[in-house]
Amino acid sequence: MNVENTQGQPETVAPAIELRGISKAFGPVQANKDISIRVMPGTIHGIIGENGAGKSTLMSILYGFYKADAGTILINGQETQIPDSQAAIAAGIGMVFQHFKLVENFSVLENVVLGAEEGEMLRPSLAKARKLLKELADEYELHVDPDKLVEDLGVGMQQRVEILKALYRQADILILDEPTGVLTPAEADHLFRILEGLRAQGKTIILITHKLREIMEITDTVSVMRRGEMTATVKTKDTNVEELAELMVGRKVLLRVDKKPATPGDTVLEVKDLRMVDDHGVERLKGIDLHVKAGEILGIAGVSGNGQSELLKVLGGFANGTGEIRINDDPIDLTGKHSDGRSRRERGISHVPEDRQHLGLIMDFTAWENLAFGYHHAPEYQKNKLLMDNAGMIETAQGEMDRFDVRPPNPMLSAKNFSGGNQQKIVLAREIERNPDLLLVGQPTRGVDIGAIEFIHQRIIDLRDQGKAILLVSVELEEILSMSDRIAVMFDGHIMGERLPAETDEKELGLLMAGVTDTKGAA
Amino acid sequence: MEKMPRWADVALIPILNLIIAFALSALVILAIGEDPVAAVKMMVTGALGSTYGWGYTLYYTTNFIFTGLAVSIAFQAAMFNIGGEGQAAMGGLGVALVCLYIPFPHWALALVFAMAGGALFGAFWAAIPAYLQAKRGSHIVITTIMFNFIAASLLNYLLVNVLRPQGSMDPASARFPEPTRLPTFQDMFSTAENVMFRGTPANVTFFIALLACVGVYFLMWRSRLGYEIRAFGKNPAASIYAGISPFKLTMIAMLISGGLSGMMSINNTMGESERLIMNSVEGAGFIGIAVALMGRNHPFGVLLAAFLFGFLYQGGGELALWTKIPRELITVIQAFVIMFTGALDNMVRMPVERMFIRAAKRREG
Incomplete structure (x- = not known):
């Protein structure tokens, strides 16, 4: 059988995996839209895309965790049903998850055998596994x-x-989901050698990542996903980092943001050599230096997972770091007793967190309870020494909801009953109405409808024009380009460089986001 | 519309749960050849038909209010405090020490000090598991259960070896001095010609329990601390973002919870037995879990649920006394109520919820 593949080369073997027209929706969210992909045997096939692009959903379908709404799966040319992970294993698919699924207090051998024991007695299986493991x-x-x-x-x-x-x-x-996320560079290199060895033995490997360098280094073919769609599949040797960055970030109609030129004042936030190590012992911030002036918006661009979340956490006071942070030239406590969200708020730092449903709101609380959240110590919310002024809080909340056009404007409704955009307006109202010196904003328009996006952008610009400092973190490049007065690009816990929006474009930023500093030469 | 109306949540579902529990109990009574209708009559008259019955029902209710409130506060902070039993037992020790070793001129003063003593000892007994949970991640369910056993053994030792008056064969402390005797309902409500609540243990502590309900309501729904406890219980990650310390909140919620459990002992130890005896709590700590579940962690719900269980206790006792229905069966009935209102709550909730959602959809067209 001789079939022409997408690259126009003759093909004699069936693809190890072929997906045809896979679609999957979670409620109103279309996680995968009509995805078709062919993975040839004995190759390393990369799948890149930003967080939320639908990579993990697609792999979960392949591994039998989710059932696709439409589409077929072919393994080695045979149409195969994969209702659960047992079926996936039977079809010869193995998955290495981002978060390992190991029994911590079992030995390596026991973990390997677990679920694949043969016979009633454990000993023969273990002996067999020991031998195989050595091979x-x-x-x-x-x-x-x-x-x-x-x-x-x-x-x-x-x-x-x-x-x-x-x-x-x-x-x-073998499917590997973000395998290098938790590894040191040396460990990652070793992993790649292992993968190359596996490929040489004829194994097929699917590598899911958002790191372009890894794709270029190890894959044969790469597929790009964006917003649930497979936007391109190309031979790795025929492409380059710039092209991939562009495919990954994509281009869409620039949202118009009306703003006057910034008139920056004194420096409000100054960060020097900020470092942070996470719970797994991985260094997430590797010496960040930046500053934000009054009346300007500093945009932090970057592919998610490169330390932006950690930067917000340390600045917002709910993760410890080392280094120096100054607000209005006054140092703030980074590890001690006064390093928490409350002390930060008292220093004039407001924070619209990246994940509003997980951090910014308590979904079971009413809107008025949420509108005081974090500021519930404020004197205006207290009735007397013992009790809070619930009636007053409801009234304040009503005003804030009206000013921020939260719909429906009912403070008694639970947060979970509002749409994503209106939930975000609640968080924004709470943080902006506090009249902060510095506003930290993470992904302000993620999962927010177009109408609300404009409104949210306008409010942030208004705050800037009142002479406040704003640090904006977003993975949406066009949002960064249209909102920011200066842009800093983060990659792997470093600031790769700073650009002015008028003097840069998505291409250059995309390169910086991929860890390429020599943008003049490459571009 | 994503859920059912509030009235269905707080009233309809508990009532449906109770109906199922009672229906099953009736079947069991039928099965052993007794008459369920007569049994219900007996329970109602026994528990609520006379001031004598009320005197016992309200006595039990008082116990269950304290332990129910205790469990509900820990629940609100997303912790399952199963240690009410041990905390109440230790509270009894606190009450006994206060009553035995401090001379009081008047019961009211004694009551204030005994409340403090009971709460302090109960809170202390909750503090250790709370600390282990907050700092070391030892699961509070496990530690509080184990602390129940430690408390029982400790009291056993103290009663036999330390607090037992010389020459007494009974493993119990000496009788508390007369000025610490709390006024019973009989003292308070009887007139010269009409003795009410004769010989029953219900005492002034019942009113303290009612005040505790009001207090807990204001604490949880009106105070900043309650706001933080509820926020922490619903979303710990967001609470950290807001600057709420998980360690502090865990400790405070458990201290209040243990303190309330400990205060139960002013009812049973100071009000009823008037000395510290072995196994004085008699399972009230565990009933508190069912009371909190059934009362939806709201003080008013806890009050109603505590009264229901008080009724079951007293009515069940009467049933065992006057019919051939064995005492064990009373435990079965109580178990049905606990099972359907607590553990199997979702069994009724899910279909009812679906029904409401379907009805709402039909209305919308």
């Missing part, structure tokens, strides 16, 4: 001490155990 270790540089407890292993080692688990189940197709 695999020699073949693919997958050395792990089989008798060590998983909880005693580092992250990189645990990931190897996950790979071994898949190989033990005779997986021919």
